[in-house]
Amino acid sequence: MWKSTREAVEMKAMNIYGIREGVRDVRDVKKEKNVKNVKKGWWGLIVWLLMLTFLAGPAVGQNKLQQSAGGYHGELDFPWSWKRYYSYAEWTQMMKEIAKKYPDLASVESIGKSQMGRDQLLITITNKKTGDHSAKTAMWVDGAIHGNEVNGINCSLYLMWYLLTRYDYDPYVFNMVNDRTFYILPGLNVDANASYVEYPNTENNPREPYRPEDDDNDGLYDEDRTEDVDGDGELSMMYAVDPKGDLKLSPDKRQFISIGDEKDYPGLRYRRIGTEGFDNDGDGQINEDDIGGPDPNRNYAYGWNLRDGNPYPMSEPCTRNAYNAMLARPNIFVSFHYHNTGRLIMFTAPQPMPQQSAQQSQRSQQEREFGQRGTVQERLAEMRKINKYAQLFDRQVASEFQHDLDVQTSIVTAGARILKDYTPTFSGLSGQAQATSYNMLGNYAYLIELWGNPTYEADLNGDNKVSDEEYMKWIDIELTGDGWINPHPFKHPDLGEIWIGGSGKKHVGRTPPSRYIETEADRNAHFVMYCVNQFPKVQVADISTTPEGDDLYWVDVTVRNESTYPTASDRSKKLERIKKDKLVISTSDKIQVISLNEKLPFNDPAQGFRNAHNPGLGKETELWLKGNDSQTFRYLIKKSGGKGWIEAEIISERGGKDKKRLTIKD
Amino acid sequence: MKKLMICVFCISFIVGFVAHAQKVPINFDKYHGFTGSESFLKAVSNAYPDITDLRVIGKSTMDRPVYVLIISNKKTGTPLDRFVQLRNPRQEPVDNVPPMTNDQAKPGHWICGSTHGNEFTGTEVCLYTINKLVTGYGSDTEITDLIDRNSFYICPIVNPDGVYNSVEKDLSQRGNSLMKDDDHDGKINEDGPDDLDGDGRITSFRYKDPKGQYIQDEVDPRIMISLGEKDKTDKQRWSVIREDKDNDGDGKRGEDSEQGFDLNRNFPEVWFDDNGYQGGTGDYPTSATEVQALAEFFSTHHNIMMAQFYHTSGGFTYRPMGVSSDVTMHPKDIAVYDLIMGKKYVEMMGDDMPKAWMYPDSIGDYKKDLEAKSGNKFAAARGYEMPRTWVVHYNEKENKRYGFGLQSDWAYQEMGIYSITTELFNYRMDLPGNTFTGDDAYTLFQHAALKYQQAKANGAWFQDWKPFKHPELGDGEIGGWYPQYQSNAFPGEILEKICETHWLYEKYRASLLPHAVVTEAKGKVVEKAGSYRIIEVTAKVENTGKLATNLTRGAELPGNRPDVVWLIGDRDNVSFIQGLAWQKAGVLDGTMSIPGFPKGKTSNEVKWLVKVRGNTPLKVVVSSMKGGTNAKDVEIN
Known part of the structure; x- marks a missing residue:
């Protein structure tokens, strides 16, 4: 008990230290202190001193640190229910209000207007006092590019709310909001989002932005939309009684099911007509030209094609505004794009190697790495004996993109753990936001397919699937009967006597019912935060000297990035969007750095006559730090006179800065 | 009273005189630049409200409007949405579909200049063309007919900032401003x-x-x-x-x-290079506001079937493609381009005509000849080398693309339009x-x-x-x-001559546009009862224009629908027994023969069996995306 409290306080002290010093890694400080092995009794005093310094100083502080995992973490500071869906007016109002409550941490702005003139609100979250949002490495999150996939809005809003309400209580959030920037666009396709929540719709519609489109090629645009024919507030299915129909009512009279092999089924038979609606244009068809233009997630530029993404790339105000907003924020490093459904962590992987080169080796890169230890599948099975979330992908990429694939593999492995029963997989390329984010901007990009069949709750026979019967049981038990529209007869003005019903209500299929919203949003917020926590953070890990004799010294400088993400993705290097990391050496007056030859091996007995380190060639070295990378540079210095110092500073566009100074005595 | 009479007479005389003279005088002794063009467009649209409509289709970086002057008789061409009665609308009030305008019910012809700001000779040709059209309306039967039956979309300046800097500030600027x-x-x-x-x-x-x-x-x-x-x-x-x-x-x-980038590399057609990296200009295809303005206008005006993107200089015309070779085009489209449009242009420019164009029946021999002699496999496939004044951007000799994201390629490949780029002025x-x-x-x-x-x-x-x-x-x-x-046609006689030649050439291209017309609409009563009659309606729709109602490429494109024929009647009194309210008529071929290609059907017959109560009138409407909308009352016997 005492120990854990002590550690929490220690953590906090170190956080403060980290912030005040700018870029030092918390873990490193911890190690240093441990090495010093200070007696326990002294700790309290040190912490107190640090806290006093902090309280006296101008730096930002965490006022209400919550040390107990079971304690209050600020969730009622901005009370909000995560057990329902909200209208556009409600959730945009909430964004404005929460930004007003946390003015030092959040700003809301409109990045543009949708087709129908709705503002697309973006919230920027970072501690404004520790630096401008644009100066920090950033996470982009957008939700609900598909109008009906509004659980993406809730997940985005939840992340926003979690970061802001917990900031004062939770050191993890506190650090993250101080050091990094979050750009969150909860609803991307706001017109269709608004309609989905506020009007009768099926779980699948409306999906696209509202560009008029002539789906049925009759010369008119969006002229035959869906209608809630029976006025019950839900958009269900219509069925006609038909002696040749292939459907019958289920025994419990709640569903229309197949007559199956009973070709001579004697009872009442039905035929499915389609979604509820009228024949608006009198052409004998119903709902054949519903509202909606191109698929917005085929409307991005990368891999765009005319058939799916028409009429032209970035043609829709909502997608164009979102992408322009990303372009205007070049500090974005990772992007998340929420969709439903299917519980997938889709990520943009580097393109596979061209056929020609791939044929040279039948086995994938990763297979070769594992040598003779079997195929990817066998190896994965082996790995999963230790970690059931382990991931491995059968894709051979060009060697210059291998690190991106490795990094993504590592991140989605953690994602699978955090999100539970989500499956990591590659995402598509054709005009999709995440593909464009990776391939054109160089960001690590993820498409999350939220929710899906509640297999873990509904599957009774353990076949990992949900049958119709199991699904109905889930409706009855977990949803306590709510969520189903029973078949009922109705007199339709165009069709005469028909039946309507036999389908789930709107928030039962692709968007989770209320009681499941929060769990899903919470896990997803944690995955986003995990990724931010893995943003690169460079450090000068070590600087040490070895006398060479006379007044010459070898100086070894080790720079390190312990995060999973490198300081630049392989793709962004190709796109030349990020400057290389820089290692800068400076010295006191009487110390001189001697130029070394890049090509010759070190003649260094201690290292055994081998080319042990990168030769430190001059005062400035350019390098890339990968994820979990450590590189040592060896300099030769000449010291004339007495005491002096040498300082190494690592400067990274995405990974921050760090420096260390070493004093060399006589 | 007498004085007043005289006054009235005088005024009406003056008004009458002015009406017959040029209402908005224009000459070509100097360049109009952005400011001059803008005031001319405004004056023309004020002076000719019955046949013109001035639209702002976008704004440049420096907030200058991109104008399109629509020239079309506002009284002709009734769009389809006026005929079809909709009912039982969805309760959610989403007003995302604007009413169609009359110009959209007629074949469209786009003409623009100054995509490159310093190539504003095209702007002058556009202004000249506008002047010819509006002053010719009512007096010249050919022009009157074109304005009654077609819609001209004239955008003299695609790149307002570039033109403003190049002319008003005399600071040559090819790209847009950023x-x-x-x-x-x-x-x-x-x-x-x-x-x-x-x-x-x-x-x-x-x-x-x-x-x-x-x-x-x-x-x-x-x-x-x-x-x-x-x-x-x-x-x-x-x-x-x-x-x-x-x-x-x-x-x-x-x-x-202030110079930004080349707008004629910012269009979507092959903007990426073969390895998936940026090939064209801008952050993404259509990223320039000016380019998006065009893309959006074309996307909402599917009736456009001809397009001219004027540039300078060289004294020749590019037909597509530049980002890829002839292989990506349909041979029939190439034939229309070269053997119809190219032939006319080469004639007008006094250039040497390829033999195959003069004797298309012998094209097989020319192909064999070229296979043996020419190193250009594309020429061998066509049967001719391109003449000096009618060329392709694509480097056929080296089999290499000219560039990425070209506007004319985009208009052909993605919009199904006979697009060309004329490089005006040849020093x-x-x-x-x-x-x-x-x-x-x-x-x-x-x-x-x-x-x-x-x-x-x-x-x-x-x-x-x-x-x-x-x-x-x-x-x-x-x-x-x-x-x-420095590089534009000198004002005065040189510019005027170029304007005249190219106005006449576009006038010729306008005369090729298709026209879908209901030529026959008859009803035969097959059954009669007290309150209703069963009528068999037969309609004949025909393309009276020279070219087919879609390019061959166009017919393949999503969003370029085939022609449809609707039977319209009051929904409470008409029910369809056989045949849906609208039926497909397909693509109707034009009256012109395209050398090397069999003649397709220029007309189609459509039938319905309907039950009609009382004396409810019936109407047949043909709606062709690029061939216009036309209606005829059904004559019932």
Whole structure:
């Protein structure tokens, strides 16, 4: 008990230290202190001193640190229910209000207007006092590019709310909001989002932005939309009684099911007509030209094609505004794009190697790495004996993109753990936001397919699937009967006597019912935060000297990035969007750095006559730090006179800065 | 009372006189630039409200409007949405579909200029074309017919900022303007070219420089001759730069100007290179507001079937493609382009016509001939090499693309439009009484051009060199052609001749447009009862225009629907027994024969069996995306 409290306080002290010093890694400080092995009794005093310094100083502080995992973490500071869906007016109002409550941490702005003139609100979250949002490495999150996939809005809003309400209580959030920037666009396709929540719709519609489109090629645009024919507030299915129909009512009279092999089924038979609606244009068809233009997630530029993404790339105000907003924020490093459904962590992987080169080796890169230890599948099975979330992908990429694939593999492995029963997989390329984010901007990009069949709750026979019967049981038990529209007869003005019903209500299929919203949003917020926590953070890990004799010294400088993400993705290097990391050496007056030859091996007995380190060639070295990378540079210095110092500073566009100074005595 | 009568008479006489004269006078003795074009467009749209409509389709970076003048009789062409009665609408009030306008119910013809800001000869041709159309309406039957049956969409300036800078500021600017920090120094557009001598124009600065790449012309030392990199000379070498100095003290001149990027590389067709990296310009295809304005206008005006994107210079026309070869085009579209449109253009330009165009029946022989002789496999496949004045961008000899993201390629491939790009003005041939050939053609032209501008403009187009001490480069001279006269057709007779030729050429192309018409609509009563009749309706729809109602490429495109025929009647009194309310008529071929291709059907017959109560009238409407909408009442016997 005492120990854990002590550690929490220690953590906090170190956080403060980290912030005040700018870029030092918390873990490193911890190690240093441990090495010093200070007696326990002294700790309290040190912490107190640090806290006093902090309280006296101008730096930002965490006022209400919550040390107990079971304690209050600020969730009622901005009370909000995560057990329902909200209208556009409600959730945009909430964004404005929460930004007003946390003015030092959040700003809301409109990045543009949708087709129908709705503002697309973006919230920027970072501690404004520790630096401008644009100066920090950033996470982009957008939700609900598909109008009906509004659980993406809730997940985005939840992340926003979690970061802001917990900031004062939770050191993890506190650090993250101080050091990094979050750009969150909860609803991307706001017109269709608004309609989905506020009007009768099926779980699948409306999906696209509202560009008029002539789906049925009759010369008119969006002229035959869906209608809630029976006025019950839900958009269900219509069925006609038909002696040749292939459907019958289920025994419990709640569903229309197949007559199956009973070709001579004697009872009442039905035929499915389609979604509820009228024949608006009198052409004998119903709902054949519903509202909606191109698929917005085929409307991005990368891999765009005319058939799916028409009429032209970035043609829709909502997608164009979102992408322009990303372009205007070049500090974005990772992007998340929420969709439903299917519980997938889709990520943009580097393109596979061209056929020609791939044929040279039948086995994938990763297979070769594992040598003779079997195929990817066998190896994965082996790995999963230790970690059931382990991931491995059968894709051979060009060697210059291998690190991106490795990094993504590592991140989605953690994602699978955090999100539970989500499956990591590659995402598509054709005009999709995440593909464009990776391939054109160089960001690590993820498409999350939220929710899906509640297999873990509904599957009774353990076949990992949900049958119709199991699904109905889930409706009855977990949803306590709510969520189903029973078949009922109705007199339709165009069709005469028909039946309507036999389908789930709107928030039962692709968007989770209320009681499941929060769990899903919470896990997803944690995955986003995990990724931010893995943003690169460079450090000068070590600087040490070895006398060479006379007044010459070898100086070894080790720079390190312990995060999973490198300081630049392989793709962004190709796109030349990020400057290389820089290692800068400076010295006191009487110390001189001697130029070394890049090509010759070190003649260094201690290292055994081998080319042990990168030769430190001059005062400035350019390098890339990968994820979990450590590189040592060896300099030769000449010291004339007495005491002096040498300082190494690592400067990274995405990974921050760090420096260390070493004093060399006589 | 008598006085008043006289007054009224006088006024009506004056009004009548003015009406017959040119309501909005225009001449081509000088360039109109952005300001002049804008005021002309506004004046024309005010003076001819029945046949014109001025639209702003987008804004440039500097907030200048991109205008399109629609020229079409507003009383003709009823769009389909006026005929079809909708009922039981969805309760959710989403008003995302604007009512169709009359112009959209007629075949569209797009003409634009100045995608490149410094290539504004096309702007003048657009203004000339507008003038010809609006003044010819009502007096010239051919023009009247074109405006009654078609819609012209004329966008004189695609790149307003580029034109404004090139003409009004005499600062040649090809690309658009962008608020962009080109040199990454934290400041935006802080170091563009400078008007060093304060005359309001950006000409050239020349100075003696042993490493210079220019020498003075022997005949006329005002002319600077560019040397090849390896050329040797004993003469004084010069360097020639734009009037410019280092404004921000970073040691560089003109490194962060207002100039953005080339708009004619920002279109979606093959914008990416083969490895999935940026090939064209801008952050993404259509990223430029000006390009998006065009893309959006085309996407909401699917009736456009002809497009001309004027550029300068060269005196020839590009037909697609440039980003890819002929292989990506349908052979029939190529035949329409080359053997119909190209043939006319080559004729008008007085160029040598390929034999295969004159004798298309023997095209097989020409193909064999070329297979044996020509290294150009595309020419062999066609049966002809492209003539000088009708060419493709694509480098057929080396089988290499010309570039990425070209507007004309996009219009053909993604919109299904007969698009072309004419490079107006040919310095070798367009100076009256002169033809310049050979290696020094340009120098010879310069000699003649300097004399020409002396005679015609009293020397106002060229600034004679005068000494100037440059703050960084020291002594030298400022002078040279004022940029607006450097590469565009000279104002006056030369410009007018080009305008006339190209207006006539586009008028010819307009005459090729398809026209879907209901030529017959008859009803036969097959059953009669007290309250209703069962009627068999037969309609014949026909394309009376010269070209088919879709390009072959167009017919393959999503969003380029086939022609449809609707039977319209009051929904409470008409029910369909057989045949849906609308039926597909497919693509109707035109009246013109396309050499090498069999003639398709120009008409189609559609039938319905309907139950009609009372004397409810019936109407047949044909709606062709590119061939117009046309209606006819059903005659019931």
